[in-house]
Amino acid sequence: MxxxxxxxxxxxxVRVAKVDEEGRILKDVIAPSHGKEGPEKIExxxxxxxxxxxxxxxxxxxxxxxxxxDGEKNVITMATNIPGCEGYPFADNIQKAVDVPVFLDNDANxxxxxxxxxxxxxxxxxxxxxxxxxGIGGALVIDGHVVSGHKGYCGEVANVIVDPEAxxxxxxxxxxxxxxxxxxxxxxxxxxxxxxxxPEAASSxxxxxxAKDGDERAIAILDRMSLNLARxxxxxxxxxxxxxxxxxxxxxxxxxxxxxxxxxxxxTMAHEGMRExxxxxxALAEPGVLGAAMIGKSRLG
Amino acid sequence: MxxxxxxxxxxxxVRVAKVDEEGRILKDVIAPSHGKEGPEKIExxxxxxxxxxxxxxxxxxxxxxxxxxDGEKNVITMATNIPGCEGYPFADNIQKAVDVPVFLDNDANxxxxxxxxxxxxxxxxxxxxxxxxxGIGGALVIDGHVVSGHKGYCGEVANVIVDPEAxxxxxxxxxxxxxxxxxxxxxxxxxxxxxxxxPEAASSxxxxxxAKDGDERAIAILDRMSLNLARxxxxxxxxxxxxxxxxxxxxxxxxxxxxxxxxxxxxTMAHEGMRExxxxxxALAEPGVLGAAMIGKSRLG
Numbered sequence: 001m002x003x004x005x006x007x008x009x010x011x012x013x014v015r016v017a018k019v020d021e022e023g024r025i026l027k028d029v030i031a032p033s034h035g036k037e038g039p040e041k042i043e044x045x046x047x048x049x050x051x052x053x054x055x056x057x058x059x060x061x062x063x064x065x066x067x068x069x070d071g072e073k074n075v076i077t078m079a080t081n082i083p084g085c086e087g088y089p090f091a092d093n094i095q096k097a098v099d100v101p102v103f104l105d106n107d108a109n110x111x112x113x114x115x116x117x118x119x120x121x122x123x124x125x126x127x128x129x130x131x132x133x134x135g136i137g138g139a140l141v142i143d144g145h146v147v148s149g150h151k152g153y154c155g156e157v158a159n160v161i162v163d164p165e166a167x168x169x170x171x172x173x174x175x176x177x178x179x180x181x182x183x184x185x186x187x188x189x190x191x192x193x194x195x196x197x198x199p200e201a202a203s204s205x206x207x208x209x210x211a212k213d214g215d216e217r218a219i220a221i222l223d224r225m226s227l228n229l230a231r232x233x234x235x236x237x238x239x240x241x242x243x244x245x246x247x248x249x250x251x252x253x254x255x256x257x258x259x260x261x262x263x264x265x266x267x268t269m270a271h272e273g274m275r276e277x278x279x280x281x282x283a284l285a286e287p288g289v290l291g292a293a294m295i296g297k298s299r300l301g
Numbered sequence: 302m303x304x305x306x307x308x309x310x311x312x313x314x315v316r317v318a319k320v321d322e323e324g325r326i327l328k329d330v331i332a333p334s335h336g337k338e339g340p341e342k343i344e345x346x347x348x349x350x351x352x353x354x355x356x357x358x359x360x361x362x363x364x365x366x367x368x369x370x371d372g373e374k375n376v377i378t379m380a381t382n383i384p385g386c387e388g389y390p391f392a393d394n395i396q397k398a399v400d401v402p403v404f405l406d407n408d409a410n411x412x413x414x415x416x417x418x419x420x421x422x423x424x425x426x427x428x429x430x431x432x433x434x435x436g437i438g439g440a441l442v443i444d445g446h447v448v449s450g451h452k453g454y455c456g457e458v459a460n461v462i463v464d465p466e467a468x469x470x471x472x473x474x475x476x477x478x479x480x481x482x483x484x485x486x487x488x489x490x491x492x493x494x495x496x497x498x499x500p501e502a503a504s505s506x507x508x509x510x511x512a513k514d515g516d517e518r519a520i521a522i523l524d525r526m527s528l529n530l531a532r533x534x535x536x537x538x539x540x541x542x543x544x545x546x547x548x549x550x551x552x553x554x555x556x557x558x559x560x561x562x563x564x565x566x567x568x569t570m571a572h573e574g575m576r577e578x579x580x581x582x583x584a585l586a587e588p589g590v591l592g593a594a595m596i597g598k599s600r601l602g
Binding site: 068077078126138140142147148149150151152153154155156157158159160161162164176231234235236237238239240241242243269270271273274277 | 369378379427439441443448449450451452453454455456457458459460461462463465477532535536537538539540541542543544570571572574575578
């Protein structure tokens with residue numbers, strides 16, 4: 001049996017786990033990440049946490065980062081939640097300190113990798129993973145490997161234009177008008193809910209709950225969201241033809257409220273030969289830290 | 302030096318060439334393909350043509366097909382121009398007859414592979430190739446390998462919705478309203494030209510020519526086409542983040558009339574980190590038969 005360390009680094013917390021190749025978590029710690037205090041502090045904290053783990057039988061360490069990563073250079077391209085970390089040599093430094101190979105990737109890529117190898121996408125060759133949460137991100141995994149893309153931007157689907165006539169809320173001024181994140185993310189659903197219904201619908205959670213209670217306005221908002229998600233999936237299907245889609249993230253916990261609608265709309269827009277492609281709910285409770293552990297596995301074997 | 306055979310099979314003609322690993326064509330024949338006469342006749346014809354080649358030093362044979370190919374099963378999924386060939390074991394049969402490994406792929410994938418390995422995309426890790434011709438197809442090549450996708454559908458971008466409010470001409474009733482092929486292909490430009498200007502603009506060639514002569518209506522049609530192509534490229538960039546785009550096909554021979562516009566529009570829609578990604582004109586005079594030869598190289602080495 002092979003063992004791996006996964007480190008899931010967020011702006012608030014960092015989680016470190018030792019994982020076997022089947023995805024079983026053997027040991028697990030969670031601690032503040034000191035994400036706003038600069039890369040040296042973040043790194044010293046991670047090294048301190050690693051002291052609690054037996055690394056003698058660990059093949060690699062994977063570090064999942066909240067932002068795009070340049071896979072070739074093994075550094076962070078952009079990191080909104082952990083400012084000042086762009087280009088910082090986390091991988092090199094940690095590797096030198098503990099003498100185990102270290103690999104970096106984006107957290108959405110890590111979660112997608114976990115779902116593709118161990119979760120809902122297991123058994124499919126090409127998996128497109130989407131996080132449907134406050135934002136919308138994603139990952140393309142082919143044959144057990146994350147496709148990194150130019151500067152690590154593969155899977156950053158937020159900007160795919162799906163509803164060009166839709167209103168662009170000011171918080172999305174950096175994105176395309178009608179980009180999928182601006183009309184179908186959890187945050188967008190809250191903004192639309194507030195505008196169309198009122199303050200009682202000012203979050204995606206509230207809109208889901210009102211729709212469950214039969215509120216027609218909330219149902220209509222989720223219907224449009226489903227159409228827009230399906231448009232994004234149909235673009236993905238035409239552009240890279242995955243064998244399955246896996247959708248995770250906070251919104252997907254309410255999958256019973258919209259997945260069937262997404263599937264219905266998708267079938268009307270996908271090429272005939274792609275209509276049967278399954279749209280699956282993410283299956284893992286801990287994709288972040290498992291995916292971080294799988295980063296190293298996918299690179300080194 | 303390694304040698305490969307490429308066979309570019311079309312509905313009208315078939316071309317067979319012996320190629321070295323640098324893409325130099327050593328010998329080349331072109332003959333009628335008997336494309337409408339069924340798979341046995343097509344195959345017998347190919348075997349007859351192969352008799353004219355010294356195969357003793359050939360590592361593999363690649364066969365490029367006008368339609369999607371199931372890479373795993375090495376058979377044709379759909380073949381409009383060579384009817385009756387779906388599922389027919391061309392690869393197995395030819396391999397048995399000549400005792401050289403045979404690999405099948407789609408002709409757009411083959412052309413994309415040639416451009417990625419030998420042409421404009423040389424040196425880039427991830428290349429998205431588009432054929433901009435009577436239709437719009439494409440190919441995704443990562444690290445010298447074509448991504449096949451579900452049933453070979455990767456790269457079949459015709460259906461990517463870019464202009465949902467545009468008219469859907471009856472010949473495109475099988476595609477999405479606003480799909481890129483329905484608004485930006487050579488055929489679509491001819492239809493739009495005929496409707497907006499008249500019979501003197503009923504082909505893309507005529508529209509290009511009128512625009513060159515300063516006709517404002519033709520210029521406006523090409524401007525919209527460029528916007529719609531850029532929308533498709535921006536979707537591709539958000540979904541799989543290639544390191545470059547390569548555009549080939551008949552329309553690209555008039556690249557000076559629209560590539561700069563496409564680049565301009567693309568920059569307004571792509572994520573900041575993707576704006577610099579080059580949009581290149583295909584460089585090879587013979588991507589079909591070279592790509593066919595490279596299919597085997599990319600599979601076996």
